[in-house]
Amino acid sequence: MGTNTQEAVLSAYITSVGKRTPREAAQDAAELCRLANSLNRLNEIACNSGLTERQERRKQNLQTRIKAALEGAGLVLNHFNNDPRGYAVYLDLPDGSYKSFGGRECGYGNRFTHYLVSKEGLVIRVTVVGSVVDCSVVAWSA
Numbered sequence: 001m002g003t004n005t006q007e008a009v010l011s012a013y014i015t016s017v018g019k020r021t022p023r024e025a026a027q028d029a030a031e032l033c034r035l036a037n038s039l040n041r042l043n044e045i046a047c048n049s050g051l052t053e054r055q056e057r058r059k060q061n062l063q064t065r066i067k068a069a070l071e072g073a074g075l076v077l078n079h080f081n082n083d084p085r086g087y088a089v090y091l092d093l094p095d096g097s098y099k100s101f102g103g104r105e106c107g108y109g110n111r112f113t114h115y116l117v118s119k120e121g122l123v124i125r126v127t128v129v130g131s132v133v134d135c136s137v138v139a140w141s142a
Contacts, residue, residue, distance in 0.1 A: 007033050013093055017074035028073040032089075035066050039080070040088040047084050 007029040014025035039062045042055055051059065063080055066089055070077050078090040 014073045014075065019074040020072075025073070028069060032066065032069050032073070035062055035069065036087070036089045038062055039066065040084060043082055043084040043088055046082065 007026070010032060011022070011025045011029035014020055014028050015022050020028060039059065042051065042059045042062070045051060045055060046059075066080075067077055070091070076092040078092045081088055081090060
Protein backbone atom coordinates (compact mmCIF):
# COMPACT_ATOMS: atom_id res chain seq x y z
CA MET A 1 0.00 0.00 0.00
CA GLY A 2 1.35 3.41 -0.90
CA THR A 3 2.26 6.01 1.70
CA ASN A 4 -0.74 8.19 0.84
CA THR A 5 -3.11 5.27 1.40
CA GLN A 6 -1.40 4.35 4.67
CA GLU A 7 -1.73 7.94 5.83
CA ALA A 8 -5.41 8.08 4.83
CA VAL A 9 -6.28 4.89 6.69
CA LEU A 10 -4.27 5.87 9.76
CA SER A 11 -5.83 9.33 9.68
CA ALA A 12 -9.31 7.78 9.67
CA TYR A 13 -8.45 5.69 12.73
CA ILE A 14 -7.05 8.73 14.54
CA THR A 15 -10.19 10.69 13.73
CA SER A 16 -12.37 7.81 14.97
CA VAL A 17 -10.74 8.05 18.42
CA GLY A 18 -12.23 11.54 18.66
CA LYS A 19 -9.26 13.38 20.19
CA ARG A 20 -8.17 15.12 16.98
CA THR A 21 -9.83 17.03 14.17
CA PRO A 22 -9.57 15.51 10.68
CA ARG A 23 -6.86 18.04 9.75
CA GLU A 24 -4.84 17.26 12.89
CA ALA A 25 -5.36 13.52 12.31
CA ALA A 26 -3.99 13.84 8.76
CA GLN A 27 -0.93 15.70 10.08
CA ASP A 28 -0.43 13.08 12.82
CA ALA A 29 -0.73 10.25 10.28
CA ALA A 30 1.80 11.86 7.94
CA GLU A 31 4.25 12.35 10.81
CA LEU A 32 3.79 8.79 12.10
CA CYS A 33 4.33 7.29 8.64
CA ARG A 34 7.44 9.42 8.13
CA LEU A 35 8.88 8.38 11.51
CA ALA A 36 8.03 4.70 10.92
CA ASN A 37 9.72 4.79 7.50
CA SER A 38 12.85 6.31 9.06
CA LEU A 39 12.81 3.61 11.73
CA ASN A 40 12.45 0.91 9.08
CA ARG A 41 15.47 2.28 7.19
CA LEU A 42 17.52 1.96 10.38
CA ASN A 43 16.23 -1.61 10.78
CA GLU A 44 17.53 -2.37 7.27
CA ILE A 45 20.94 -0.91 8.10
CA ALA A 46 21.06 -2.88 11.36
CA CYS A 47 20.25 -6.09 9.49
CA ASN A 48 22.87 -5.52 6.79
CA SER A 49 25.81 -4.07 8.67
CA GLY A 50 24.85 -3.14 12.22
CA LEU A 51 24.25 0.31 13.64
CA THR A 52 26.82 2.84 14.76
CA GLU A 53 26.41 4.48 18.17
CA ARG A 54 24.96 7.55 16.46
CA GLN A 55 22.41 5.40 14.57
CA GLU A 56 21.48 3.60 17.82
CA ARG A 57 20.76 6.98 19.44
CA ARG A 58 18.73 8.01 16.39
CA LYS A 59 16.71 4.80 16.62
CA GLN A 60 15.96 5.42 20.30
CA ASN A 61 15.00 9.02 19.49
CA LEU A 62 12.65 7.86 16.70
CA GLN A 63 10.97 5.35 19.02
CA THR A 64 10.46 8.04 21.66
CA ARG A 65 8.99 10.42 19.08
CA ILE A 66 6.68 7.70 17.73
CA LYS A 67 5.40 6.90 21.24
CA ALA A 68 4.71 10.60 21.87
CA ALA A 69 2.94 11.03 18.52
CA LEU A 70 0.79 7.95 19.14
CA GLU A 71 -0.15 9.16 22.60
CA GLY A 72 -1.13 12.57 21.23
CA ALA A 73 -3.23 10.91 18.52
CA GLY A 74 -4.97 8.62 21.00
CA LEU A 75 -3.49 5.41 19.59
CA VAL A 76 -1.68 2.66 21.49
CA LEU A 77 1.67 1.14 20.56
CA ASN A 78 1.67 -2.66 20.50
CA HIS A 79 5.39 -3.09 19.78
CA PHE A 80 8.33 -2.04 17.68
CA ASN A 81 9.63 -4.60 15.20
CA ASN A 82 13.37 -4.78 14.43
CA ASP A 83 12.98 -7.10 11.43
CA PRO A 84 13.11 -4.98 8.24
CA ARG A 85 10.90 -7.50 6.40
CA GLY A 86 7.92 -6.47 8.52
CA TYR A 87 6.43 -3.26 9.78
CA ALA A 88 8.56 -1.11 12.07
CA VAL A 89 5.58 -0.14 14.26
CA TYR A 90 2.55 -2.20 15.28
CA LEU A 91 -0.53 -0.58 16.81
CA ASP A 92 -3.48 -1.63 18.90
CA LEU A 93 -6.35 -0.01 16.99
CA PRO A 94 -9.43 1.47 18.70
CA ASP A 95 -11.78 -1.09 17.14
CA GLY A 96 -9.55 -4.01 18.16
CA SER A 97 -8.87 -5.09 14.59
CA TYR A 98 -5.64 -6.80 13.68
CA LYS A 99 -4.17 -7.92 10.40
CA SER A 100 -0.93 -9.65 11.30
CA PHE A 101 -0.05 -13.32 11.14
CA GLY A 102 0.64 -13.26 14.88
CA GLY A 103 -3.01 -12.55 15.67
CA ARG A 104 -4.58 -9.92 17.90
CA GLU A 105 -1.68 -9.90 20.39
CA CYS A 106 0.73 -8.80 17.63
CA GLY A 107 -1.31 -5.75 16.65
CA TYR A 108 -2.18 -4.22 13.33
CA GLY A 109 0.18 -5.13 10.53
CA ASN A 110 -1.40 -6.31 7.28
CA ARG A 111 -2.23 -3.52 4.86
CA PHE A 112 -4.85 -5.03 2.61
CA THR A 113 -8.32 -4.60 4.15
CA HIS A 114 -9.29 -2.09 6.80
CA TYR A 115 -12.61 -1.49 8.51
CA LEU A 116 -13.21 2.02 9.76
CA VAL A 117 -15.98 2.83 12.20
CA SER A 118 -17.05 6.40 12.84
CA LYS A 119 -18.59 7.63 16.09
CA GLU A 120 -21.87 7.90 14.21
CA GLY A 121 -21.88 4.16 13.41
CA LEU A 122 -20.79 4.28 9.77
CA VAL A 123 -18.63 1.26 8.86
CA ILE A 124 -16.41 1.68 5.81
CA ARG A 125 -14.34 -1.10 4.24
CA VAL A 126 -11.13 0.05 2.56
CA THR A 127 -9.50 -2.60 0.35
CA VAL A 128 -6.11 -2.02 -1.24
CA VAL A 129 -4.68 -4.10 -4.07
CA GLY A 130 -1.46 -2.67 -5.45
CA SER A 131 -2.14 1.01 -5.99
CA VAL A 132 -5.92 0.57 -6.34
CA VAL A 133 -8.04 1.61 -3.37
CA ASP A 134 -11.68 0.57 -3.08
CA CYS A 135 -13.85 2.14 -0.39
CA SER A 136 -17.36 0.96 0.30
CA VAL A 137 -19.92 1.46 3.05
CA VAL A 138 -20.48 -1.85 4.82
CA ALA A 139 -23.03 -0.85 7.46
CA TRP A 140 -24.80 2.14 8.89
CA SER A 141 -26.56 2.19 12.22
CA ALA A 142 -28.41 5.35 13.10
